[in-house]
Amino acid sequence: MPRPNSARRMLNTPRRRKVDETRRSDLLASVEAIFLDEGFTHVTMGELTERLHCSKATLYSVAPTKEQLVIAATKKFFAKSAEIIEDTVADLDSPSAKVSAYLDGVATAMRRNSRDFYEDMVSFSLDSRNLRAKYGAGGPAGRRAHR
Template sequence: MKTSERPEFATQRRNELFDSLIEMFLMDGFSHLTLDDVAARLKCSKSTLYTLAGSKDALVKEVTKHFFRKATLAVETELAEASGSLNRITAYLNAVGRALSAASEQFMLDMSNFAPAREVYEMNTKFAAERVKTLIDEGVAAGDFRKVNAAFAADLTSATMVRIQLGEVRQRTGLGDAKAYQELAAILTAGISV
């Protein structure tokens, strides 16, 4: 059996291609790229790209999913290292900010204008809001937070996260994404602390 035919090699190669695609898309966006452009920049064939997805649209969606899977893993790893309710929410929101800070404005614009990628983004934002709600509920149960409507606080957080990612916060306040997440964490935790 040739090396390239071993399943672990194929999986590794797929992951490498997805990682390269993520890097390319985060830096430059994707709306202007054709599959020929992508293949040329990755120094691979279009048929190799077709092993990842059946079309450019499907490829963009798969790359977006791969990006958010990796970002979620990084965020959850950071969260697992934090202790205490305030520190956990702060760690979570700061980690989200760091995970998404690599995305260029063009990538965020392309993602918001392309429905399949936007759906992946919206699903992940919804997950993040639910995660914040769970962290608030845990803090209330531990007596670290005052009794607040966790669903409302999570919804408020989600709405702000969307505005950060769309660049609206940067445009209106001058805050970069990472700093905006730090401010969000500070305001949220101050608002719910006992």
């Protein structure tokens, strides 16, 4: 006879740990700050749990792997930066002023990053098969172009 779903059974797998959205968001913001300041290739999940005062199960509830945590933190940084830039550009009328504001915004956002983060980001390699599976042959830019 199959066992009914129980809370005990769900807690047997740390990666299924439930963490409230506020805590998850706070952890991701802290991870983002650490990665932007120090890079991410040398920072281990164990170090993150010590510095963030959380368990590995809690950290893995934010992202199931370190690679996914790097991606989530990086996406959060770029999404936040893009939102600020878009808000600035939206208030402008002149196309040249919009382009200038956009480029200034990108430069300002990227200045926030440490050299270590930039070097890690440039050398970070995602499996191209995963990208093709997610976005198609053209990658992320190709998918956006076909929308």
